[in-house]
Amino acid sequence: MNQKIEAVSGVFPRSVLSASRAEFGDEKETQKSKQPAIKLLVKDEGKIPEDLQGHVFIIGPVGSVNSPTQPGTEIVFPARDGSTALYNGDGMVYRLDFNDIAAGVNFSSALMKTSCYYADIATFRKKKLKFYNLGILRFSEKLGARNQLNTAFLPMKFSEEEGYRLLATWDIGRPYEIDPETLEVITPVGSNSEWRAMNPLMADLPFQPPFPFPLVQGSAHPCFDFHTKEMFTVNTGRSLTTFISQLRPVIYGVLDTISLIKPHPPEDIIIQQPREAEEEKQATSENIFDKISGFFRNLIFAIYNLFQAFNPFSNFTYLVRWDGKGNLQRWQLVKTNGCPVKIEQSLHQFAITEDYIILIDTAFKMLIEEILPAGSGKKYKSVEKFLRNLIDRQQLADNRVYIIRRDALKPDKKKVRVQKAIIPRGTNHFIADYKNPNQEITLHMANMGTWDAAEWIRDIDESVLTSSEIDNLEKLYGVISGPTDISRLGCHIVNGETGELIRSDLTALYEDCSPNTSEEEPEFKKEGNGYSQYTWGPALFTCADTSKPLQDIYWSCLGCWPELLTKHGLKLYKNYKYRDVPEDEVIHLTKEGIKSNLLRLHIQPLTSVSESESRLEIQDVYQFPSNSFGTSPQFVPRAGGTGDSTDGYLVCVVHHGTDEETDNGNEIWIFDAANLKQGPVCQLWHPQLKLGFTVHTAWLPKIAKRTATYKIPVEQDYQDLVAQQPAEIQELFEKEIYPHFKSKNP
Numbered sequence: 001m002n003q004k005i006e007a008v009s010g011v012f013p014r015s016v017l018s019a020s021r022a023e024f025g026d027e028k029e030t031q032k033s034k035q036p037a038i039k040l041l042v043k044d045e046g047k048i049p050e051d052l053q054g055h056v057f058i059i060g061p062v063g064s065v066n067s068p069t070q071p072g073t074e075i076v077f078p079a080r081d082g083s084t085a086l087y088n089g090d091g092m093v094y095r096l097d098f099n100d101i102a103a104g105v106n107f108s109s110a111l112m113k114t115s116c117y118y119a120d121i122a123t124f125r126k127k128k129l130k131f132y133n134l135g136i137l138r139f140s141e142k143l144g145a146r147n148q149l150n151t152a153f154l155p156m157k158f159s160e161e162e163g164y165r166l167l168a169t170w171d172i173g174r175p176y177e178i179d180p181e182t183l184e185v186i187t188p189v190g191s192n193s194e195w196r197a198m199n200p201l202m203a204d205l206p207f208q209p210p211f212p213f214p215l216v217q218g219s220a221h222p223c224f225d226f227h228t229k230e231m232f233t234v235n236t237g238r239s240l241t242t243f244i245s246q247l248r249p250v251i252y253g254v255l256d257t258i259s260l261i262k263p264h265p266p267e268d269i270i271i272q273q274p275r276e277a278e279e280e281k282q283a284t285s286e287n288i289f290d291k292i293s294g295f296f297r298n299l300i301f302a303i304y305n306l307f308q309a310f311n312p313f314s315n316f317t318y319l320v321r322w323d324g325k326g327n328l329q330r331w332q333l334v335k336t337n338g339c340p341v342k343i344e345q346s347l348h349q350f351a352i353t354e355d356y357i358i359l360i361d362t363a364f365k366m367l368i369e370e371i372l373p374a375g376s377g378k379k380y381k382s383v384e385k386f387l388r389n390l391i392d393r394q395q396l397a398d399n400r401v402y403i404i405r406r407d408a409l410k411p412d413k414k415k416v417r418v419q420k421a422i423i424p425r426g427t428n429h430f431i432a433d434y435k436n437p438n439q440e441i442t443l444h445m446a447n448m449g450t451w452d453a454a455e456w457i458r459d460i461d462e463s464v465l466t467s468s469e470i471d472n473l474e475k476l477y478g479v480i481s482g483p484t485d486i487s488r489l490g491c492h493i494v495n496g497e498t499g500e501l502i503r504s505d506l507t508a509l510y511e512d513c514s515p516n517t518s519e520e521e522p523e524f525k526k527e528g529n530g531y532s533q534y535t536w537g538p539a540l541f542t543c544a545d546t547s548k549p550l551q552d553i554y555w556s557c558l559g560c561w562p563e564l565l566t567k568h569g570l571k572l573y574k575n576y577k578y579r580d581v582p583e584d585e586v587i588h589l590t591k592e593g594i595k596s597n598l599l600r601l602h603i604q605p606l607t608s609v610s611e612s613e614s615r616l617e618i619q620d621v622y623q624f625p626s627n628s629f630g631t632s633p634q635f636v637p638r639a640g641g642t643g644d645s646t647d648g649y650l651v652c653v654v655h656h657g658t659d660e661e662t663d664n665g666n667e668i669w670i671f672d673a674a675n676l677k678q679g680p681v682c683q684l685w686h687p688q689l690k691l692g693f694t695v696h697t698a699w700l701p702k703i704a705k706r707t708a709t710y711k712i713p714v715e716q717d718y719q720d721l722v723a724q725q726p727a728e729i730q731e732l733f734e735k736e737i738y739p740h741f742k743s744k745n746p
Helices: 115-123 240-259 288-310 378-391 567-572 583-592 714-723 727-740
Strands: 055-061 091-097 106-111 132-134 137-140 152-156 165-169 176-178 185-188 223-225 230-237 316-322 329-334 350-352 356-360 398-405 415-417 419-424 427-432 440-447 488-495 501-506 538-542 552-557 597-603 616-623 628-637 648-656 666-672 682-685 697-700
Touching: 055 152, 055 628, 115 137, 115 714, 115 727, 152 223, 152 697, 223 350, 230 350, 316 356, 350 427, 356 427, 356 440, 419 440, 419 488, 419 501, 427 538, 488 616, 538 628, 552 628, 567 583, 597 628, 628 697, 714 727
Parallel strands: 329 415
Antiparallel strands: 055 091, 055 697, 091 106, 132 137, 152 165, 165 176, 176 185, 223 230, 230 316, 316 329, 350 356, 356 398, 398 419, 427 440, 440 488, 488 501, 538 552, 552 597, 597 616, 628 648, 648 666, 666 682
16 A cells, blocks of 8 residues: 555546536527537548437536636636535536538537526625535525536427427436527426425524525436336435434544544544444443443434434435426335335436336435535644544445336325345446336446445545655546446346346456457457456446347446545445455556546347356447546437447547647547447537536437426425525525526416
């Protein structure tokens, strides 16, 4: 761990650290853009494929009203404060139009201007009301939580007459419908009264009215069934005792410090897993301080158990269904013993099949540690580091899977029982085959290993590697921490009725295929060469839309960057249950650098393999240059094509270099989905293209102005909550929020 690294290859592109808040669009837009839409330029000698079609949507955070700016521009640096994650910021939706290739590719963008967006703008100079960043959350002590709508999309089509409709989403807030043509924010899905706030600690505080902007936890990836015309999402919350269980290590740490039982320095204290009461060790010393400490421990257990038994703020998980025009329907999910389903991390993504809905407590943890306030100065940073090391814990090592039968969702029922299953190795993103023959559910996922997307680089972090080139992490604040072990792409089959795990396939731990750069042998070359270079940090996926069993899935993978491997991350996952690569080897591989890549995973049909053969094979890979990072891939089917899973293109965002470069350090690259290894067939850029950190994408074959009539009037939506507020907040809504929506309300 203390070895000195003399050489470092690859520098993570700093261009991801900044983003433009400029909006581009046509004059016909009702939500006026500041600048006209721009036409992207083709780099070098590339050519835009003539059979590229439709419209690609990309979303990402672009900082907040008080983010540091580049003088004289609309470029901001969202995470420069050293504690904010890059994925905390106002959502910006980008659209690439491929509907008229002869005329070029148009680029439009729009900020997601919800009610709380205008509240943020109006209050950022008002100390009592202003919003401020808490790690992944933006929060006001008087107004509540921002719904930033910066993570993902959901295309929907309830009828041919209405055409395609589109949702913009975030984990912490209601989904909103936007107009695919104007990119205008139209309406939330469900009124405030139809959603339940996440937690009493941040919902109803003593001597204070309910927040006008409640903290609502849903899913960044709701689902739409194009066969039955139904949208599904979730509404989940965590009890007071769930948060108390996270605070217990802090209390114990203080007691241990007082009693001098375990006098560790702050940087050495890491809670690896949440402690269970029965696993707590009692002090055995006859020292009087030990006896006092033991007394207080028992008292804490007693209070904790009392809360567990009589806590009125129970955990809850609701499954929500919507038909695109009426009120939301919801069912509370309970286990076979009747207890509510408790989500310990998040429901970042879930999936649907023909007969089932599958929820997974996904490996994107939302702990108190993720919303700790940060102060300035050495004293505050020491406290912040101490608290993080005490509270922080690993992601759950195993996926807790909850399966709901769709035919159990009866209008006259309020509760529905789930079938629980366990799949080893946690996941963030997954997708299911739509068909589930013989009640067998097939799930495709990235089994994350020890890559923790809820950890980002802060000014309290230190690099594992000691070279002077990478000791200074200052310029990478906000970037997701690097992998501390390899991840595996997986395909798992579960019985929907019993929860039995029938079969699991994982990609190879050791490299069994690699792209061949030789001009004489253009085919994909297979060879054994140590640990796989491809599945380190699998971030986002895309695939062809089909109701058939999935055959090919495309994944963008972060790779290993020396600057992103932190001491905290490595210590946190030191004793991970499923570690594949030894810690010292991880350090060595990271020192050498593993490139970001875009790969195609092929899934063999079950009928074509034996029980001992793997269904999974990485058949095509493109590794980005050593100073580049590819993200936000989107599959676009070829116009007039066959509809096969490789018959199309991949559109993705690529970052390289710094903001000082003439192309702003980011471009749009287009790949032939059937031949990734040859590299991009076209690279698009523009002097005004400055995307920053981007997340998920969507594709629509056609866009048109929204004609659906569903719309929740803003003033009506907030009137009950606002009526309970003091005069200052009521005036804020009347003068600074409602006027922006007056002409848009029915």
